[in-house]
Amino acid sequence: MTQKIGIIYSSVDGQTKKICEKLCAHFNDQKIEVELYSIETFNEDILEFHTLIIGASIRYGKHHKKVYEFIQKNIIILNQITTAFFSVNLVARKEDKNSANTNPYLIKFLNTIDWKPDILEVFAGKLDYKSYPLIDRLMIKLIMKLTGGPTKSVQPIEYTNWKKVDDFGLRIQKSLETK
Numbered sequence: 022m023t024q025k026i027g028i029i030y031s032s033v034d035g036q037t038k039k040i041c042e043k044l045c046a047h048f049n050d051q052k053i054e055v056e057l058y059s060i061e062t063f064n065e066d067i068l069e070f071h072t073l074i075i076g077a078s079i080r081y082g083k084h085h086k087k088v089y090e091f092i093q094k095n096i097i098i099l100n101q102i103t104t105a106f107f108s109v110n111l112v113a114r115k116e117d118k119n120s121a122n123t124n125p126y127l128i129k130f131l132n133t134i135d136w137k138p139d140i141l142e143v144f145a146g147k148l149d150y151k152s153y154p155l156i157d158r159l160m161i162k163l164i165m166k167l168t169g170g171p172t173k174s175v176q177p178i179e180y181t182n183w184k185k186v187d188d189f190g191l192r193i194q195k196s197l198e199t200k
């Protein structure tokens with residue numbers, strides 16, 4: 022069986038894509054074949070991959086609707102290979118909300134779909150007030166205020182823990198040895 026890994030991202034402002042690129046670099050370093058796709062353009066035969074990773078960011082409490090559609094459309098095949106899913110959001114900057122068992126978005130997401138990914142993870146995303154249109158900026162400020170985060174910052178704040186991303190890559194790598 023092929024040992025190829027596929028990574029699909031759903032990313033609005035690029036942070037989830039950046040995490041996927043870091044994973045790609047990790048697999049390239051290990052000489053593991055890997056392909057990266059946007060969920061918008063993915064049109065491959067899923068069975069070509071030993072492991073498929075899907076990474077998606079949260080906006081106003083939800084992953085993009087394309088993520089749900091993709092899973093629904095491919096649920097039978099997804100259950101035939103090794104799969105991994107990770108969510109990227111700002112709530113995950115908090116220690117007590119940054120794991121698969123404690124992040125409310127991931128828990129809710131898994132409860133609304135029939136797919137049971139083999140490997141799960143949550144990463145904190147990026148906060149960049151200056152790049153948001155006014156309404157979004159006000160909404161994020163409100164969310165941050167309610168959750169005790171910074172309500173202003175001229176510089177972007179990247180909460181992503183890159184060591185955690187590498188560890189996730191290692192977990193995926195180990196799964197190649199199992200099935």
Ligand SMILES: Cc1cc2nc3c(=O)[nH]c(=O)nc-3n(C[C@H](O)[C@H](O)[C@H](O)COP(=O)(O)O)c2cc1C
Pocket residue numbers: 031032033034035036037038078079080081082083109110111112113145146147148153157161164
């Ligand atoms: C309009 C908007 C809405 C967001 N809503 C949420 C939210 O409800 N909860 C949360 O934890 N993070 C929220 N975020 C933070 C994003 O999940 C975070 O910025 C992430 O890094 C975005 O990833 P992406 O660049 O791959 O889209 C929001 C960000 C934006 C810009």
